Amino acid sequence: DTGVSQNPRHKITKRGQNVTFRCDPISEHNRLYWYRQTLGQGPEFLTYFQNEAQLEKSRLLSDRFSAERPKGSFSTLEIQRTEQGDSAMYLCASTTTLRSYEQYFGPGTRLTVT
Amino acid sequence: AQSVTQLDSQVPVFEEAPVELRCNYSSSVSVYLFWYVQYPNQGLQLLLKYLSGSTLVKGINGFEAEFNKSQTSFHLRKPSVHISDTAEYFCAVSDTNSGYALNFGKGTSLLVTP
Numbered sequence: 001d002t003g004v005s006q007n008p009r010h011k012i013t014k015r016g017q018n019v020t021f022r023c024d025p026i027s028e029h030n031r032l033y034w035y036r037q038t039l040g041q042g043p044e045f046l047t048y049f050q051n052e053a054q055l056e057k058s059r060l061l062s063d064r065f066s067a068e069r070p071k072g073s074f075s076t077l078e079i080q081r082t083e084q085g086d087s088a089m090y091l092c093a094s095t096t097t098l099r100s101y102e103q104y105f106g107p108g109t110r111l112t113v114t
Numbered sequence: 115a116q117s118v119t120q121l122d123s124q125v126p127v128f129e130e131a132p133v134e135l136r137c138n139y140s141s142s143v144s145v146y147l148f149w150y151v152q153y154p155n156q157g158l159q160l161l162l163k164y165l166s167g168s169t170l171v172k173g174i175n176g177f178e179a180e181f182n183k184s185q186t187s188f189h190l191r192k193p194s195v196h197i198s199d200t201a202e203y204f205c206a207v208s209d210t211n212s213g214y215a216l217n218f219g220k221g222t223s224l225l226v227t228p
Contacts, residue, residue, distance in 0.1 A: 004157075042219050045215040056215065104160075108157050
C-alpha cells in the first residue's frame with residue numbers, strides 16, 4: 001500500500017493556460033474524490049467517481065473543469081483557461097464503496113496561476 | 115444541507131496543557147463526523163471518526179472527541195499537547211445522501227509553544 005499519490009506536486013501557470021493534474025488512488029479503491037482547498041479555508045468537494053463513473057459534481061465545478069477516470073484507476077482533473085481564482089491546493093482522496101466514510105488523502109497539487 | 119462551524123480559527127496553547135477544539139454542525143439527516151489534521155505542505159490525515167455507537171471516540175496521537183447530538187457538537191480534545199501537535203485541524207461531516215463527500219469546516223490552527 002503506497003498511499004494516494006498526486007502529480008505534479010506544484011504547478012505554476014499563466015492565466016489562460018490549460019493544466020492537468022493526476023491522482024493515483026490506493027489500489028483496489030473504487031471510489032475517488034476531488035477537493036479544492038484555498039488559502040485559509042477547509043477543503044471543498046468538487047466531484048467523485050465510483051469506478052469509471054462520475055456520480056456527482058459540485059456547483060463549484062464550472063464548465064472549465066473536467067475530470068475523468070477512464071479505466072477506474074487513476075483520475076485526471078483538467079482546468080481550461082485558468083484564472084487567478086483557480087489558485088489553490090487540489091486534493092484527491094480514495095476509498096472503497098463499503099467504507100466510503102473513510103477517505104485517504106493524497107499530498108495535493110498546489111496550483112499557482114500568475 | 116449540511117454545514118460545519120469551527121468556532122475558533124486559532125488556538126494557542128502551552129506544551130503539556132490540555133486543549134479543546136470546538137466544532138458544531140447542522141444537518142437534516144444523520145451524519146458521520148470526522149476530525150482531520152493537516153501538517154504544513156502535507157495532505158489530510160484522519161484523526162478520528164464517529165459513525166454510530168459510543169459517543170466518545172478515541173483517535174490517533176492521544177486525541178479524542180465526543181459526539182453530542184442535542185448540542186450538535188463534536189469537540190476534539192487532548193489532555194496534554196506536544197509541540198508536534200502544531201497543525202491545522204479540520205472538522206468534517208458526511209452522509210449517505212452526498213455519496214459520503216466530506217463537508218469541511220474552515221479549520222482551527224493549533225499552535226503549541228514551549
